[in-house]
Amino acid sequence: MTEAVLAIRDLRLAFGSRRSQSAVLHGISLHVRAGEKVALVGESGSGKSVTARLAMGLLQESPKVHATGSIRFDGIEAIDGGPEIARRRGNRVAMIFQDPTSALNPTFRIRGQFRDVLRSGGRRISVADADARAEAALAEVSIPDLKRALDSYAFQLSGGMNQRVMIAMALANRPALLIADEPGTALDVTVQAQTLALMHDLTEKRGTAVLLISHNLGVVREFADRVYVIYRGRIVEHGTTAQLFRDPLHPYTRALLAAIPKISGGGLPDLPERSPDFESPMITHEGCGEPQGFSA
Amino acid sequence: MILKSTLRRIGAALIVMIGISMLIFAIARVMPGDPARIALGPNATAEQVAALRFERHLDASLPVQYFEFLKALSRGDLGRSLYTNRPVTTDIAQFLPATLELVVVSAIIMVLIGLPLGIMSAHFRGRVPDHLGRLIALIGVCTPAFVWGVILQLFFGYFWPIFPIEGRLLETTPVPQGPTGFYLIDSLATGNVSTFFDALHHLILPALALAMSGLGQTARLTRANMIDVYDKPYVEMERAYGFKPFRIATRYAFRPAFIPTLTILGLEFAAMLGNAFLVEKVFGWPGLSRYGVEVIIRKDLDAIVGTVLIIAAAFLIMNIVVDILVGFINPRIRLAAGKG
Amino acid sequence: MSEPGSPVLPKRGGSKAVAAYFGNPLSVGGLLIVVVIVMLAALADYVTPFPDHVGPIGDFAAMNTGPGETYKLGTDTMGRDLFTRIIFGYRLSLIMAVVVLAIATPIGVIVGLVAGYKGGWTDYVLMRLTDVFLAVPPLVLAMAIMGFLEPTLMNGMLAITAMWWPWYARLIYNVTRAEAQEGYVLAAETVGASTAHILFREILPNCWPSILTKMTLDVGFVILMASSLSFLGLGVQPPTPDLGSMVADGAKYMPDAWWLSLWPAIAILLVVLGFNLVGDGLREAFEAEG
Numbered sequence: 001m002t003e004a005v006l007a008i009r010d011l012r013l014a015f016g017s018r019r020s021q022s023a024v025l026h027g028i029s030l031h032v033r034a035g036e037k038v039a040l041v042g043e044s045g046s047g048k049s050v051t052a053r054l055a056m057g058l059l060q061e062s063p064k065v066h067a068t069g070s071i072r073f074d075g076i077e078a079i080d081g082g083p084e085i086a087r088r089r090g091n092r093v094a095m096i097f098q099d100p101t102s103a104l105n106p107t108f109r110i111r112g113q114f115r116d117v118l119r120s121g122g123r124r125i126s127v128a129d130a131d132a133r134a135e136a137a138l139a140e141v142s143i144p145d146l147k148r149a150l151d152s153y154a155f156q157l158s159g160g161m162n163q164r165v166m167i168a169m170a171l172a173n174r175p176a177l178l179i180a181d182e183p184g185t186a187l188d189v190t191v192q193a194q195t196l197a198l199m200h201d202l203t204e205k206r207g208t209a210v211l212l213i214s215h216n217l218g219v220v221r222e223f224a225d226r227v228y229v230i231y232r233g234r235i236v237e238h239g240t241t242a243q244l245f246r247d248p249l250h251p252y253t254r255a256l257l258a259a260i261p262k263i264s265g266g267g268l269p270d271l272p273e274r275s276p277d278f279e280s281p282m283i284t285h286e287g288c289g290e291p292q293g294f295s296a
Numbered sequence: 297m298i299l300k301s302t303l304r305r306i307g308a309a310l311i312v313m314i315g316i317s318m319l320i321f322a323i324a325r326v327m328p329g330d331p332a333r334i335a336l337g338p339n340a341t342a343e344q345v346a347a348l349r350f351e352r353h354l355d356a357s358l359p360v361q362y363f364e365f366l367k368a369l370s371r372g373d374l375g376r377s378l379y380t381n382r383p384v385t386t387d388i389a390q391f392l393p394a395t396l397e398l399v400v401v402s403a404i405i406m407v408l409i410g411l412p413l414g415i416m417s418a419h420f421r422g423r424v425p426d427h428l429g430r431l432i433a434l435i436g437v438c439t440p441a442f443v444w445g446v447i448l449q450l451f452f453g454y455f456w457p458i459f460p461i462e463g464r465l466l467e468t469t470p471v472p473q474g475p476t477g478f479y480l481i482d483s484l485a486t487g488n489v490s491t492f493f494d495a496l497h498h499l500i501l502p503a504l505a506l507a508m509s510g511l512g513q514t515a516r517l518t519r520a521n522m523i524d525v526y527d528k529p530y531v532e533m534e535r536a537y538g539f540k541p542f543r544i545a546t547r548y549a550f551r552p553a554f555i556p557t558l559t560i561l562g563l564e565f566a567a568m569l570g571n572a573f574l575v576e577k578v579f580g581w582p583g584l585s586r587y588g589v590e591v592i593i594r595k596d597l598d599a600i601v602g603t604v605l606i607i608a609a610a611f612l613i614m615n616i617v618v619d620i621l622v623g624f625i626n627p628r629i630r631l632a633a634g635k636g
Numbered sequence: 637m638s639e640p641g642s643p644v645l646p647k648r649g650g651s652k653a654v655a656a657y658f659g660n661p662l663s664v665g666g667l668l669i670v671v672v673i674v675m676l677a678a679l680a681d682y683v684t685p686f687p688d689h690v691g692p693i694g695d696f697a698a699m700n701t702g703p704g705e706t707y708k709l710g711t712d713t714m715g716r717d718l719f720t721r722i723i724f725g726y727r728l729s730l731i732m733a734v735v736v737l738a739i740a741t742p743i744g745v746i747v748g749l750v751a752g753y754k755g756g757w758t759d760y761v762l763m764r765l766t767d768v769f770l771a772v773p774p775l776v777l778a779m780a781i782m783g784f785l786e787p788t789l790m791n792g793m794l795a796i797t798a799m800w801w802p803w804y805a806r807l808i809y810n811v812t813r814a815e816a817q818e819g820y821v822l823a824a825e826t827v828g829a830s831t832a833h834i835l836f837r838e839i840l841p842n843c844w845p846s847i848l849t850k851m852t853l854d855v856g857f858v859i860l861m862a863s864s865l866s867f868l869g870l871g872v873q874p875p876t877p878d879l880g881s882m883v884a885d886g887a888k889y890m891p892d893a894w895w896l897s898l899w900p901a902i903a904i905l906l907v908v909l910g911f912n913l914v915g916d917g918l919r920e921a922f923e924a925e926g
Contacts, residue, residue, distance in 0.1 A: 058535055063422070090538030103533040107551040107627060113534075116548075120538030153627050169537065315768035323781055438908040440860050442867045442880075443901040446887055450898065454891030570773030574864055578887065588776075589868055592783035604780045608772045615771075 011069035039224035057085035090120030091173035099186035100162035104154035137168040160191035239285025251277035375598030384602035393477025395583035405507040414518025436512025441571040444505035445578030510564035521553035656924035666913020677727040684720040692875035710895040721877040733858040744804025752812025769802040845922040856911030
């Protein structure tokens with residue numbers, strides 16, 4: 001087995017002041033190996049998005065965020081954030097967002113934003129080189145008119161086009177890990193499927209690891225090799241995609257899968273009742289344990 | 297299209313301008329007392345008062361009076377000042393440049409200090425530089441311009457006398473001759489560098505006193521708008537892609553936040569035109585204020601109306617300029633305008 | 637949210653707002669400044685050392701003395717105690733601010749409510765009228781009005797009131813425009829509630845937080861404006877103690893008698909700052925309450 005690029009161990013998170021805190025994560029452990037596609041599935045508010053943001057060191061700056069445990073990424077410890085993980089953002093690890101159009105700055109052209117992406121981590125690159133690489137990256141995501149796209153503002157392009165731009169930006173620096181946070185949920189289903197397929201192909205070709213954050217079981221089944229199910233700040237089930245969909249063992253996972261046919265698009269339903277069974281201990285499928293020792 | 301929207305703004309400004317002229321005209325004519333009697337003073341004879349009433353159409357109905365006023369206005373005639381005994385337009389042309397120079401330099405100071413202060417506060421939100429920045433901004437907003445004038449004079453004119461406290465130039469410095477009446481520009485245009493520095497030396501304290509309130513307001517607005525922008529997904533994206541925090545603060549979060557800030561800066565400019573009266577009094581600045589206060593105390597009707605109209609016009613023009621600037625900075629507006 | 641078993645708490649709570657207000661040291665400091673100034677001004681006759689220095693006559697033996705034992709802040713050119721005159725100046729300023737706001741606020745609120753709710757021509761005419769007032773720098777407009785009137789306390793208040801109401805009209809107009817689309821207003825319309833009922837019983841209650849916040853801030857700003865007018869010689873006339881005139885008179889004796897201008901200048905700064913801090917605190921408190 002290849003080494004893990006991301007290994008999160010017993011991650012706990014509380015928001016709030018010193019006096020009153022509310023716990024959000026109660027000891028999450030997960031890992032992503034090089035080139036692997038892993039999904040973290042849960043309802044909104046389950047803590048999947050904050051897990052992803054903590055892994056990138058995006059929340060730790062705030063005095064209201066109290067995170068403990070361990071986040072190993074790319075040979076460094078990122079639990080407290082800091083300059084080491086900051087230097088890796090945009091090049092060793094990149095992120096794709098829910099709504100690509102609102103994730104691009106409306107007052108700058110794509111070209112300028114792309115230049116700064118290519119300069120992430122303090123790289124020096126001439127304007128001409130940056131533009132050449134941006135064009136190459138956009139060509140890879142099959143954008144037809146490269147120059148026009150670069151000279152556009154996000155609001156001039158369609159949502160699908162912006163999603164392609166985001167994917168190009170994310171992969172431009174050949175990151176080891178791509179975190180996709182509900183990619184394209186804001187887009188219509190066809191466009192969403194197209195861009196997911198594109199993301200799948202490109203990461204496959206380059207051996208980029210992906211951590212997919214999603215509430216959409218349909219997407220997860222198509223996309224991921226391995227799945228973690230998260231419920232109220234705890235991982236409740238972990239297995240390969242095949243194991244999990246064939247033989248769901250945790251009551252929460254079962255409830256989720258049972259609810260799928262009733263709704264269109266494979267999105268997660270808001271389960272009407274909270275069964276106490278959902279709080280039962282985590283189930284790990286065969287061959288899916290967390291790696292021992294920190295190899296990342 | 298951008299021309300068309302500009303024309304529409306100018307049209308709207310003209311309507312407001314007519315409204316202002318009606319308002320100030322109404323104030324001047326409807327107030328208790330006979331304007332002719334007030335203008336001529338208690339020692340004037342009944343014949344003199346009657347003559348003035350006739351000359352100014354004061355016996356006609358109000359609409360007729362207003363119409364006469366507009367007719368004169370359209371010829372560029374604002375009437376005659378009883379105080380200087382010259383056309384009001386001549387007086388204003390003489391005193392306005394000094395006021396405008398002061399206000400423009402203040403506006404520049406307001407932007408050059410207020411924006412960085414607001415950016416600093418937002419960037420260091422909740423930490424020491426933020427508290428410091430907010431305190432400076434708050435004190436700036438809460439202190440009238442004349443208090444700033446007095447305090448600055450006291451500290452930098454008397455206790456530590458590094459700046460002059462009165463006038464636009466030293467008595468020994470020749471007054472620069474030029475088309476603008478802005479000493480800074482005229483002195484440079486004639487290549488007179490020492491005059492330029494003397495004029496600048498005299499400008500700094502009054503301009504700073506006048507800028508403080510707008511500067512504080514600018515910093516507060518910039519901070520508030522930037523904090524809104526920091527919550528936007530695109531700022532999270534920029535952080536997630538390793539953009540330097542300083543670059544986000546000064547560029548990527550600043551520009552979207554600057555657009556709503558800029559529209560309010562027009563109002564700050566208006567306040568400055570008014571506050572210039574206070575600062576000019578403190579620093580003996582030979583601008584429109586000395587004239588304005590003098591004509592007000594002397595109930596010099598035409599001069600008061602003229603002064604108010606000119607200041608309102610300056611404010612409206614500034615607002616149009618701000619609107620056009622916003623259009624250029626905001627790509628949504630600019631591109632929508634370009635398409636049509 | 638109120639807990640079911642606690643009859644002591646008022647139904648609408650407010651405890652969150654109170655906690656938010658007193659959680660911010662700046663807001664508490666502002667409240668302290670305001671309370672002290674208001675108390676001093678209200679009890680000026682009893683707390684000032686030389687209440688008779690309000691008139692034109694002071695202690696001629698001690699003209700223009702700097703801060704010292706008897707006169708803590710010094711005396712003016714008439715030998716009058718500066719501290720006494722500043723406190724009486726506060727009293728006058730506060731009365732002016734209260735009167736101005738008591739008149740300007742209802743006018744502005746009614747204009748804003750009617751224009752925002754009625755729309756159409758009413759909206760257009762009222763709001764263009766408001767624009768006209770807002771397009772003249774406030775101080776200049778007040779000066780111009782004063783120019784045609786005698787400089788008295790009453791006229792000063794009149795001039796400031798005339799330029800103050802449009803700000804409330806603008807504020808309430810924007811709130812009303814937003815609220816008029818809300819479900820509860822539409823519901824009231826469907827059951828045939830009268831316009832007056834909708835304006836004052838349905839929409840107005842939602843405007844109170846913005847109105848109260850603005851009024852608090854404006855106490856400071858009205859004082860600032862009034863002192864600016866009197867600094868220019870267009871306000872209250874001597875011998876009535878007035879902060880703006882005190883700064884103006886003192887400026888003639890700078891720098892030797894620096895206390896003449898500096899103390900009243902700081903006094904103005906303090907009161908405006910105090911009301912600003914309270915206003916900002918209120919805004920945050922209302923936001924916390926949601």
